[in-house]
Amino acid sequence: MQVYHVENQTAAYSRLVKIEVDSGVKETVLSHAFKDWNYDFEMVEFQYDNQMDAYRQIQSLQLESSEEEKILEEAKRKWGSDFEMVLFEFENELEAYNKYMS
Structure with missing residues (x-):
């Protein structure tokens, strides 16, 4: 062992x-x-x-609206260079926003 x-x-x-x-x-x-x-x-x-994978995913995002940009910027502001948490928060907040808007 x-x-x-x-x-x-x-x-x-x-x-x-x-x-x-x-x-x-x-x-x-x-x-x-x-x-x-x-x-x-x-x-x-x-x-x-894991952090570099999350960073690459963030860099490759195709943001389609100013709301998505705002959500991403808020996640970046909140989590800084913890890219896994930035991505996690962005995806969760975007999902919540889309449910609210539909």
């Missing part, structure tokens, strides 16, 4: 050090992940991957 854990941590660390931090977003996300998880490299990698 201990060997398995060490191997997983080592593999995660190896992948993390290969990340090309070529933007402020990546740097911020990676910094927050290390702050949250310290030397649990598997969890740092997990959080980094």
Whole structure:
């Protein structure tokens, strides 16, 4: 069991050090992940991957109205660089708005 854990941590660390931090977003996300998880490299990698996936989804949104833009901006204001929460809040608020409007 201990060997398995060490191997997983080592593999995660190896992948993390290969990340090309070529933007402020990546740097911020990676910094927050290390702050949250310290030397649990598997969890740092997990959080980094999830946050970057959410960031890419946010960047690819096709906003169709000024209301959608307002909802997204409010989620960004509330959650900052926690992109998973920005996306979660945006999707939930948009769903609620659409139900209210129909």
